[in-house]
Amino acid sequence: MKSHTSLAVTVACLATAGIGLSSPAGAQARPTPTQDITVYVDDAAAPKAATADSRAGQGSFQASTVAEAQRIAEASRARNVTIRLAPGVYPPIDWSYGGRGGRITVEGAGAASIRTSADGSAASGAADASAPAATVVRCSRAASEYGVRVRAGDANATVSGMTIEKCRHGGVYVKGASSVKVRGNVIRYIGSKHVSQGDPKKEGFGGVHLQGASRATISDNRFFYLENNGRSPAGMHGVYAANNADRTIVENNRFGYISGDPVRFRHGSDNARVTSNRFWRTGFAAIVSDWRFGGGSEKCGKGTVLKNNIAGNRTYTNKKYYPDASRNTVKATMRKWGKGDFEARNIGGCNPAPITFAGGNKWTGSRPW
Structure with a gap:
């Protein structure tokens, strides 16, 4: 299993997830205020999973750490936030x-x-x-x-x-x-x-x-x-x-x-x-x-x-x-x-x-x- 300890974070909107997010891959992104968001922490399968789970008005993002996922949630002002942790060892x-x-x-x-x-x-x-x-x-x-x-x-x-x-x-x-x-x-x-x-x-x-x-x-x-x-x-x-x-x-x-x-x-x-x-x-x-x-x-x-x-x-x-x-x-x-x-x-x-x-x-x- 991987060990998730990186403090350097790059957050990308998952434009390929098919849920209406338009930021290019690799770009720093600030979520638009929304009811629901899902943040995948270090999950390489996030785009595919997000497509399967998407609903109207839902945003999907990827982060390197849970701390970064929380910053995304705070910026989004989302009502419902799901943090999905990939297999691995987390602090x-x-x-x-x-x-x-x-x-x-x-x-x-x-x-x-x-x-x-x-x-x-x-x-x-x-x-x-x-x-x-x-x-x-x-x-x-x-x-x-x-x-x-x-x-x-x-x-x-x-x-x-x-x-x-x-x-x-x-x-x-x-x-x-x-x-x-x-x-x-x-x-x-x-x-x-x-x-x-x-x-x-x-x-x-x-x-x-x-x-x-x-x-x-x-x-x-x-x-x-x-x-x-x-x-x-x-x-x-x-x-x-x-x-x-x-x-x-x-x-x-x-x-x-x-x-x-x-x-x-x-x-x-x-x-x-x-x-x-x-x-x-x-x-x-x-x-x-x-x-x-x-x-x-x-x-x-x-x-x-x-x-x-x-x-x-x-x-x-x-x-x-x-x-x-x-x-x-x-x-x-x-x-x-x-x-x-x-x-x-x-x-x-x-x-x-x-x-x-x-x-x-x-x-x-x-x-x-």
Whole structure:
């Protein structure tokens, strides 16, 4: 795979794409204001693909880096922006442009295919050599806390089709957006255990970290080896939805080897649905938890429903999970809520219960995929 690190950028309108762009090939181009644009990042097949996907009023452009793609989007004032990443290895992505009420889509060519060993681990993260070339976002600098950050105001956001790895704080971070979709990604080797550079006191939060982002759908992803090894191993999660991140759907994902609870809701993140996921050797207090910090200033969540999930009956540290009758003790179980430190006096304390069952949740002694 290629490594996409060039800072020198030449942007060309794709006149051959057949969508009404007239700038000659190789010329510097400023997009005309439009509803929709697609920017192909280092994709040699862009003209052909753009012809197949073109619609009235849509523009198509090519860039050498994601940073240049964002400059194109800002200049275009487009409402809907799709960034299509060719196969290769990319540095971390930090996206901040958003058209009001539009959608920002960051789309890779596909995530790595992971071979799993008999115990359900990711076979040391080895990729399937027969799989097509993947789009990989890799954090290689100490300052690269997240693989993909989207902070685009009230715009909708989609992140799909890539592998995100070797980041200290998290894989995907979305703040404030509506109708968030994170799907079809492999997010692996996240947290202080996997990043030797930088401040060792800084540890990871989540494979997907939502802050006040409503109506998020996290689906068809694989989360492997999300681990902190410092003061806060329990602070790392697969999906971490905080600060009124309401109506989150976590569906049909695989979670393995995560040092904290694989799904964590915090501070008034209400009405989530966690369905048809598979968990193996993951979790600290629970498979799904609702937690409050900040000296009592944070509020309980409510309305979260668990349905049709299958979870390995051992935590990340190989302790046994207990039946749900023990939810108000310090023993780990399928669901749990509390505040501050994980100890008996802090468990529970929410009325109504933030998390309820809707049937079909099961424990297993062998990996469920």
